[in-house]
Amino acid sequence: MDVPDRIERKVLLKARREQVWQALTDAEQFGNWFGIALSGKQFVAGQSIEARITFPGYEHVVWKARVERLEPQTRFSFSWHPYAVEEGVDYGSETPTLVEFTLEDHPEGIWLRVVESGFTAIPKARREKAFKMNSRGWDEQMNNIEAYLA
Template sequence: MAFPDRIERTVELVQPPAKVWAALTTAEGLGTWFGNGATVDLREGGEAKLTWDSGDQATLHIERVDEPALFAFTWGINGLAADDPRRTYVEFTLEPAGAGTRLRMIESGFAQLTEDAYRKAFESNTDGWKHELGELVEYLNAA
């Protein structure tokens, strides 16, 4: 059975790319809209660590940094053991759109999973990105 391998979302934002970039790549930004706290070593090969009030944590392994146009990372797959080496790749691209920014998010790498693991991870992340990108918009509009 072939599954869709990627989740893709595009959001039109009224803020300029530099402001959106800061929301995606700083501890203040990530720790507000994507988690409840964050640390960020913003460089290729660096890590961002996210924490939530629930006690959940995530480590983002930073793969690409091209300010202010591209930010990409890999992270563990929801539902797999913490030591499982399989990861998905998340890429944010930013492009000017008038006075604002067109933000495109693609998460890929789900096809490497078994059908059961795929279903759990893909559905969870699809719903998660709807929620998280909504929080990003709220964060940017409040700033």
């Protein structure tokens, strides 16, 4: 199966831009809806961050990301290794994907768009599984942030 290079999702959040931005870029808030133990941590452009996943069944996984961009109230991006959940496997030699969140005004709130790109660079042996799991995961995460901000 040919795997697309990107996943795109969009959700209309009935919240102010500042609230959406804080939910994305305040590490503790992000961790609350995303399912990562980020208490006491900060997102800083150009820096890596690590924390345990809190989602049931994945507590053994350490989430590792590098914050790429923080454009106030507009764009937040990080790179990571998608579906890097197997114990004892070092994913560090793989090319990471890029996750970009962008905010757009809408009369009823804010459109939040997420694009994860770079799947064609993932080793073929795990590319399809990573794409499939992250595709489902972004559906769930868009629901999570919507519920968090409701």
